[in-house]
Amino acid sequence: MTDGEAIILDAVVAPGHDGAAELLVTLRHPNGGVETVALDGETGFHLMKSCGVSSAAELPGQPWRRILEGL
């Protein structure tokens, strides 16, 4: 993790509009702003793989850019 980039604060599973499970990832930006983004199954699993974790519980603390890496 580096200063000056958004990090994952939390990641919880929730149902999406279509009934499929989504990962609600809460990011904290360097300015203190917080936002929640909903990742679909493919992107959510990609994030976990990119972070080298097998549980969403291990995502907090990871940098936001892991979401984009390798997509």
Add this chain to the structure above:
Amino acid sequence: MYDVVIRGGLVVDGSGEAGVLADVAIAGGKIAEIGQGLAAGRREIDAAGRVVAPGFIDPHTHFDVQLLWDGAAKPALEHGVTSIVPGNCSLSLAPLKAADRKAVVGMFQQIEEMPPEAFTIAFDWTWEDFAGYRDAIAKTLSVNVAPLVGHSVIRLFVMGPAAQERTAQPGEVAAMQDLLRECLDAGAVGLSTSFVDVDETGRPVPSRYADSAELDALCAVLGEFGRMLQVVPEFYATDITIARIDQLAELSLRHKIPTTFSPLFDSRGNADNAPRAIARVEEQFARGARVWPQMQTRPIDLSFSLLRPSLFFARLPRWVRVLRQPLAERIAALGDPETSARMIEDAGPDGGLAMFGSLVLRGGDAAPAELTGQTLAQIAEARGQGCARTLIDLSLEHGLDVAFLAASLGHEDTDRIGPMLAHPLVHIGASDGGAHLASFATYGDTGYLFSEFVRKGHLSLEAAVKKITSDTAEIWGLQNRGRLAPGWAADVVVFGADALARGDERPVFDMPGGGMRYTRDARGVDTVLVNGEVAYADGAYTDARSGVICT
């Protein structure tokens, strides 16, 4: 003598005023009189102990295709819904050139999950223009229809395949304006657009390629008619929703039109979302803009099978590792005693009872039909197994084609959602009736409003009726509907105040070609009249075809 007299019910007229015991007399398809001791009718309906209310209006549906063979939009009508708005989310079935049918069918299949046979054996394509579609459905309507025209199909009609490739040239925008004007003249109640939807290949639908100038030009035409703009925003992200609210507000103010966006969800994982959006809506209404957020009543269920990896298991590392494997390897791993034993360890010392026990077997797939609706705990007990073991074994026994449902995991907190539904600027809607056929049932949200929010004290009976009748009609500009008053259309629902509810979700195979959909029966609805004729009574649909295109 009146045509119909509904006698002795608690008349809740849609105004929000307290209900009164009275008779309702109907003549010529309209409410003739409301009072006590009215003269006889050719048909008398005993409503003693029942509520008599205006028929409910559903402002967000996708019944466009189904209406071509089912003018009742089943099961909407039996839930007391007498008027529906199809054509949402940028998609309608007109105007549509014959050459573009395949493209639009793909979009409908993506959004509605309608089986292919619905488009090949259930009806004849007899139209290209909006008036032609209107006439095609009007012949056999039991329910009233207030159709939107979709931005994506307007774009496709004018631009052809380029509609999904680029922004429009000025001449094309002008042609779209002319086409929209023609649709509004033919009975469309507004324009729908989408910032979210994709076609069957995952490509954004045509409306998403429009720039703000194009949407502004189309809203100028809506302004000529004072009609509605409906949009689907990126509802999963609050800041984007607020940006869309601001865009809609500018369009509303500039062109003096109502706008609505749907859906707006509440979620534990993003608890600020709905409150922030509603606060922005309040600010924009204070400026004079009309931006109505549509909120659904029903909670969101989560469903999955082991056929595809689901994030439902995102906190179970061993399950994640197995389920992310390709299908053949996944099946082999699930069948490996050592691997499955470790997965079951992950599920907790109770064998997965707490984690999986309340999952419901959905049915409509490869699982034995007799298990439909049972919880995994019930099935596990009958098999003499733990819940996690049962989930794995049952899935393996049926090629993994076994769907499970975790009920009410989103938009489920009644104490939070109740006050939002009661908010004067929140529009109850977003049912999506007739869409997502193979994913979940989009019916019975009106019943759920009463069973969950009225009977638990969040809205009065009168306020709830007003919300889904006269409020809806006023927001959408539907003339003479949504109230029980002399001279108004006799759309009426008679129901039990303590009984009105939705039934359990269940699979049925009543789509063309035997296609499956999930549905819910109505509970507590006795009689439904559409324009003065009894369309549903005593648990059965009648032959009445009194629905109209309403504007």
Add this chain to the structure above:
Amino acid sequence: MSLTVQRRFVTPMADETLEQLAGRAMPDTPLPEATTLIQGWNLHIFAMRKPRGLMLGSDVVFVEPPLP
């Protein structure tokens, strides 16, 4: 009632690339940094969309992080 301040956004111009949009929206920020920041503030376009990063005329593109 006056409007409260919300997160700033722009909409893409016809055929505009990410780099062009970043240069337009954040002219005082070095381009590589600006493009990275725009991506991180707009995961709905750069993570969730197929094809990834396809900008559409109807998009909301944030040009600053969420407000604190």
